[in-house]
Amino acid sequence: MSWAGKILRVNLSTGAISREPLKMEWAKAYLGSRGLASKYLISEIDPKVDPLSPENKLIWATGPLTGTMASTGGRYTVVTKGPLTGAIACSNSGGYWGAEFKFAGWDMVIFEGKSAKPVYLSIEDDHVELRDAAHLWGKSVWETEEIIKKQHQDPLVRVSSIGLAGENGVLYAAVVNDLHRAAGRSGVGAVMGSKNLKAIAVRGTQGVGNIRDPKGFMKATFEKKKILADNAVTGQGLPTYGTQVLMNVINEIGASPTRNHRDVQFEGAKDISAEAMATPRASDGKAQLVTNQACFGCTIACGRISKIDQTHFSVQNKPQYWGATGGLEYEAAWALGNANGVSDLEALQYCNTLCNEQGMDPISYGATIGAVMELYEIGALTKEQIGIDAPFGSAEALVKLTEMTAQGVGFGKEIGLGSKRLCEKYGHPELSMSVKGQEFPAYDSRGIQGMGLTYATSNRGACHLRSYTVASEVLGIPVKTDPLSADGKPELVKAFQDATAVFDSAGICVFTSFAWGLADVQPQVAAACGEEFTLDNLNEIGERIWNMEREFNNAAGFTAKDDTLPPRLLNEPAKTGPATGLVNKLPEMLPKYYAIRGWDTEGRPLPETRARLGL
Known part of the structure; x- marks a missing residue:
């Protein structure tokens, strides 16, 4: 055990x-x-x-x-x-x-x-x-x-x-x-x-000494590490470019939410991409990216270590930010960049550094700035209220607002509320790009339909890591599905949600799922923990966890009405790219998803579902 x-x-x-x-x-x-x-x-x-x-x-x-x-x-x-x-x-x-x-x-x-x-x-x-x-x-x-x-x-x-x-x-x-x-x-x-x-x-100095079958565990982990090494994503793409490898890919397929989801493609994406991070700068001949980095026991090493341009306006006279530190991940680069129309790579790295330094989620923070900039552009927020001009595309505004929020001063206190509360306060709740109060990550669900259902039903609010259908819809993992079609997406989302619950609960990184299925996790868990952990058992554990979380939310006051998307994604079609003319087809997918889950029409697990899962 x-x-x-x-x-x-x-x-x-x-x-x-x-x-x-x-x-x-x-x-x-x-x-x-x-x-x-x-x-x-x-x-x-x-x-x-x-x-x-x-x-x-x-x-x-x-x-x-x-x-x-x-x-x-x-x-x-x-x-x-x-x-x-x-x-x-x-x-x-x-x-x-x-x-x-x-x-x-x-x-x-x-x-x-x-x-x-x-x-x-x-x-x-x-x-x-x-x-x-x-x-x-x-x-x-x-x-x-x-x-x-x-x-x-x-x-x-x-x-x-x-x-x-x-x-x-x-x-x-x-x-x-x-x-x-x-x-x-x-x-x-x-x-x-x-x-x-x-x-x-x-x-800790004790180690983990109670593996059930040490030899079997060593054999299983060795075999599974080879699968990761031989895979194009976990063995090549992520080590070389990190998650930022997705910046140009998602932009090209017309699924990159831009300027608070007004657009689905960002003209500045190439300037803040993984490739741009690795390109030497004109100012000093050095690339922002220094090296990659791995977490404990990781054979993928997707992390980035970066160094900011010392001549950039954001760090002039701030030598504490000149050293190497955590670099941009895709979600942070998107939230600080595309969501706000900002294509200044050094500004994004500086703001990401502040998020790390003071402990802020760059996704929710950046997406909230997108809402602030739209509120400013439509006149619902003024320069006097914010303290500065805050139009889309302004790297200067992004930097100043990040400092204010990190330090908890001025309008930064309002930004710290998140986009839902902020947009409600200033009269435009529809401009919060969130589900259950949590802001969207870096995928527009008009161009990747399954992600709309993923966001709407995620137990922790809008989230890509609870059901990363991008793997299937864009990368073809484990099978290729059409990102512009709603067909089969309820089944796909449920499968991803249940499997991800197992990866998370085992204590391993969800990025392994680019190369592994539950059939690859199972022999490792069985050798470490017990032979009762069969593939069927793990599938049931994942489903049990998902339904348990759902029941907590229902008891907390959430209903089927909360399984929705902002009006923009349901009513305003994408204007460019492959998804031109499309909105998200959530109304078509959600009832099928409830049925597949064994829930009633109000999104509550049925008695027979609860009994089967031992809830």
Whole structure:
């Protein structure tokens, strides 16, 4: 059994720390990480709880493959009720923190209540204590990590923390580890800040020693790593170009949301693409991209390390931003760039750096700026209200607004509310490009139909990582489907949603699914955890997790009316590219999806579905 078998419970209100055995019957039904932590959360909180109240809980969790030699086995999740959406929030991160936590001998830590003063949790194997964090409050993620490592006199301590965004209650604040890896979406960092919890510092020396069949596990992981290495996406595309390989691809097929989804193609895409990142600049002859980087145990290495142009206006007289740091991923480049019509690559890198430094989700942040710029252009927001002119395409406005939001000053406080609340406040709720309050990522669902159904039904609000039908509709993985057709998409979305729940819960990266199916995950889980984890069993676990999350949201007050898209995507046809003339065909897909899921017409799991899944 590759679970550690132990969880920590920390009551921040009283300072009490307790240790509990992991509920193994739950582990076998929900696997770990996303699934298992969600089961604990849902069993312990009122679905209608205020996400920023002490009564909400916040959970860090690993999966059974976290910390093992399975490729990409470094993932952990942060699970809570999300302040951006009011729905269940589960945000996933890579880097090294998850493996280190597992090496310390823990599967999960549950935080309850609220501390009267800023604290951080120190974990050194079985020695666990809450420590004062007054000296860390007001510090960035980067400063926090550096100070804690010096304080512990150990450069190998791994830190998961919030920056100013989490402290200031930015509703899409992230939890950041290893400087630029993040549990980025749904505002998990804001919940952390509401509890006066600044960081978790962990050092583990125990390893993962309880693999059920070590020889079988080594054989399975070796075979599956070869599949990743031989695959065009995981063995070539992602290592070479990172996720930014998609910038030109998605733009060419007419599915790149531009200027707050007014358009589906961005004329400046080539200037902010992976290829542009790797091209030497005229100013200094150096490329922005320095190298790629891998998370713990990863054989793909899709991460980017970049260096900004020191002569760029954003960093003049700011030498702290001249060094190498986390580079642009596709979603961040799109949200900061295309969504706002900004094609200044150095400005995007600077703003992305601020998001990492202060712990903000660049997707929700960038998409919210897109809404601000449209509100400005139609006159619903003025220069006096914002503090600056903010037209589409202005790199100067993007940079200034990012600084204001990261620091929580001026109009930056409004931007920290997210696009739903901001657009409602200024009289144009229809201009928030979001589902359940969470902003869209980088795929326009008029040009990739399956993503419309994916967004509308995602349990954590608009999200690409819950059902990445782009793999099938654009890349032909595992089979090619027509991105402009609604046919077969309900079945496709359900299959992706259930499978992704298993990848997340096992503790591995969803990017492996470009090369692996569940049939590749199954022998690794079985060798590590137990022979009962058959392919059928894993499929059922994925479906069980999805329905459990759905039931929580239903109990929290969400209904079928929330499974929708903004009017723009349903009523305004794409103007250019292959999707010209098309809107998203959600009304055609949604009833079929409900039926396939075994739900009633209001989107509620039927009694026979609940019984079959043991809910």
